[in-house]
Amino acid sequence: MAHQRIVIAAAALAGAAMLTGCNLLTIPRPFSTPAETPAPAAVQSLPVPVPMPLEGESPTSIYQRVAPSVVYIETDWGTGSGFVIEVNGEKYIVTNNHVVSPFRVVRIALPDGNELIDAPVVDVDMLADLAVIGPVETDAPPLVLSQDVVTAVGSPVYLIGYPGESEVFPQPTLATGLLSNIRRWPAADLTYYQTDASTVGGQSGGVLVSGNGEVIGVPTFWFGTPGAFGLALSSADALPRVRQIIAGEDSDGLGQRGTILDDTDDMQTLAVGQTITGAIDYYGDNDVFLIELARGDVVDVAVDSIHIDPMVLMGDESATEADLVSDDDSGRGVFGTDALLTFEAETSGTHVIVVQNLSGNPGAYLLSVRPGQLD
Numbered sequence: 604m605a606h607q608r609i610v611i612a613a614a615a616l617a618g619a620a621m622l623t624g625c626n627l628l629t630i631p632r633p634f635s636t637p638a639e640t641p642a643p644a645a646v647q648s649l650p651v652p653v654p655m656p657l658e659g660e661s662p663t664s665i666y667q668r669v670a671p672s673v674v675y676i677e678t679d680w681g682t683g684s685g686f687v688i689e690v691n692g693e694k695y696i697v698t699n700n701h702v703v704s705p706f707r708v709v710r711i712a713l714p715d716g717n718e719l720i721d722a723p724v725v726d727v728d729m730l731a732d733l734a735v736i737g738p739v740e741t742d743a744p745p746l747v748l749s750q751d752v753v754t755a756v757g758s759p760v761y762l763i764g765y766p767g768e769s770e771v772f773p774q775p776t777l778a779t780g781l782l783s784n785i786r787r788w789p790a791a792d793l794t795y796y797q798t799d800a801s802t803v804g805g806q807s808g809g810v811l812v813s814g815n816g817e818v819i820g821v822p823t824f825w826f827g828t829p830g831a832f833g834l835a836l837s838s839a840d841a842l843p844r845v846r847q848i849i850a851g852e853d854s855d856g857l858g859q860r861g862t863i864l865d866d867t868d869d870m871q872t873l874a875v876g877q878t879i880t881g882a883i884d885y886y887g888d889n890d891v892f893l894i895e896l897a898r899g900d901v902v903d904v905a906v907d908s909i910h911i912d913p914m915v916l917m918g919d920e921s922a923t924e925a926d927l928v929s930d931d932d933s934g935r936g937v938f939g940t941d942a943l944l945t946f947e948a949e950t951s952g953t954h955v956i957v958v959q960n961l962s963g964n965p966g967a968y969l970l971s972v973r974p975g976q977l978d
């Protein structure tokens with residue numbers, strides 16, 4: 604029975620996340636979802652859109668202006684946050700890929716007491732951890748993703764979302780802190796704002812707001828002791844990808860994914876000098892690539908990701924799993940978990956490169972093969 608299989612997969616995923624210290628911001632929820640969807644609360648009068656913010660807008664004013672557009676997202680696997688934007692005259696909801704995947708429809712609860720049952724996911728970007736839902740019918744005013752580049756570490760920032768939430772119709776939470784650091788993921792050319800504003804599960808896909816009330820980022824991760832620091836993808840990097848998703852373009856280069864049958868990574872033939880985007884598509888996915896090498900060829904194989912903890916294994920085509928050489932974390936990277944293996948071919952012919960994930964969370968990675976040098 605299809606439903607039964609989904610429940611088992613969910614249990615495996617949740618177990619893995621707990622074991623490995625999940626650093627994503629979705630709250631796993633019990634898998635027995637209520638049989639009935641509660642009736643929507645009475646529609647309250649909508650907040651009047653407030654004019655553009657002044658420098659140093661008060662926290663109360665920021666909350667009153669921004670929070671009505673920040674929505675609660677629920678799937679059978681967890682809960683998260685999202686926010687309303689407008690593109691080409693239609694409203695959509697932006698959130699994280701990891702909040703909605705692998706589901707193609709989700710439940711949205713708005714702060715005004717309305718809900719959208721089975722809101723459709725337009726598509727996801729696994730590399731930037733973005734998803735777009737819609738188009739949706741809502742009176743919530745759209746937010747604007749700021750294209751300003753923020754550099755002033757120490758500036759006050761605010762997080763608005765639904766951390767630690769389990770209500771059916773919750774109200775958004777406001778948290779405040781400083782812009783603590785700016786982190787780059789060079790391989791994917793993405794910038795993240797780090798904040799010490801309390802960041803826990805369920806905040807994913809909400810908004811990081813500047814002291815001027817501008818939406819400067821989309822919170823995606825926490826790290827350190829639980830909730831210590833949050834990382835938000837910069838709005839300047841998020842907006843073009845959101846527009847691509849809505850236009851039906853393949854913003855992450857991964858095509859359509861989501862099930863074992865959709866995994867197009869396996870058995871691709873790579874060449875030295877090539878970098879490709881791949882994905883751990885589901886819990887337990889291994890990706891196997893092929894490359895032709897001559898005896899004595901030396902290559903550096905790097906797997907770079909902030910979504911998974913990659914491990915790379917390599918050997919000639921006939922090698923057993925035990926004979927493959929491997930690396931876990933030599934590539935360092937944003938979270939110190941990237942894999943980098945220098946490999947010398949002992950035979951001429953087809954070799955295999957296997958990418959595995961040591962964390963419980965699916966996600967995209969960049970795999971590159973470059974000419975290497977032995978020490």
Ligand SMILES: [Ca+2]
Nearest residue numbers: 866868882884
């Ligand atoms: Ca895959």
Ligand SMILES: [Ca+2]
Nearest residue numbers: 866869889890
């Ligand atoms: Ca695979």
Ligand SMILES: [Ca+2]
Nearest residue numbers: 912913931940
């Ligand atoms: Ca690793």
